[in-house]
Every structure is written in C-alpha cells, then in structure tokens.
Amino acid sequence: MANWLCVKQCGACCHLDPGERPDLEKYLTPENLQLYLSLVGEDGWCIHFDAEARECKIYDQRPRFCRVQPDVFQELYGIEPEELNDFAIDCCQQQIEGVYGDSSPEMERFNQAVEC
Numbered sequence: 001m002a003n004w005l006c007v008k009q010c011g012a013c014c015h016l017d018p019g020e021r022p023d024l025e026k027y028l029t030p031e032n033l034q035l036y037l038s039l040v041g042e043d044g045w046c047i048h049f050d051a052e053a054r055e056c057k058i059y060d061q062r063p064r065f066c067r068v069q070p071d072v073f074q075e076l077y078g079i080e081p082e083e084l085n086d087f088a089i090d091c092c093q094q095q096i097e098g099v100y101g102d103s104s105p106e107m108e109r110f111n112q113a114v115e116c
C-alpha cells in the first residue's frame with residue numbers, strides 16, 4: 001500500500017497561481033481566500049517559498065490550508081481521515097505534474113517515496 005509523505009526538494013504545492021486552481025472559492029472561506037491570494041507572488045509561487053532550498057520559510061507558522069493533516073482535510077475538502085492518504089497522494093501527483101511535469105525527476109522521487 002502507498003503511504004503519503006512529503007518529499008524534500010519538491011515544493012510543487014507552494015506554486016499557488018490561482019489560474020491553475022479554479023475552485024479555490026469553493027473550499028476556502030472568504031478570509032482564507034484573502035490570505036491565500038495575499039501569498040501569491042508575481043511568478044505564481046508563494047512569497048514564503050525559498051526557491052533555492054525548495055522549502056517553506058515560515059514552516060512552523062504556515063497557514064492551516066498548507067497543512068496535510070486529518071482535521072484540515074476534513075474541514076476543507078470533506079475528506080474522511082481514512083481517505084486522507086489516497087487523497088493526499090492524488091493531490092501531490094496532480095500538483096507535481098502541473099508544476100514539473102509527469103515525467104519529471106520530482107514525480108519520480110515522489111512516486112518512489114510513496115511506493116506508487
């Protein structure tokens with residue numbers, strides 16, 4: 001069975017360009033949508049993303065919607081805790097495909113790490 005985990009040197013989910021996430025207003029509250037949009041830099045990446053290290057610069061203070069944890073996913077997406085693993089893997093693969101491509105080293109590393 002594949003087990004979700006976040007791999008180092010990825011950061012695909014920190015590419016926040018709203019043009020590529022058309023349903024934002026469906027699952028974010030108006031306050032969270034405002035916060036989300038305030039994080040989007042001119043290049044579409046989060047302003048807190050360290051592009052060189054490919055890490056969040058405010059990891060411990062990152063917004064709730066950045067956290068892959070059962071209570072957040074249940075609240076935002078209606079995902080039951082037992083569905084979180086598969087849902088998170090799908091989300092990462094979609095995001096990695098959109099940002100780096102389906103045949104990218106990032107996708108290969110992610111799939112290897114979660115054993116897909």
Ligand code: SF4
Pocket residue numbers: 005006007010011012013014091092095096110
């Ligand atoms: S897309 Fe997934 S693996 Fe990549 S940084 Fe985000 S949570 Fe981690």
Ligand code: SF4
Pocket residue numbers: 013014015016039046047048049050055056057058059062063066
């Ligand atoms: S706050 Fe951090 S985890 Fe959230 S999108 Fe920005 S860089 Fe990524």
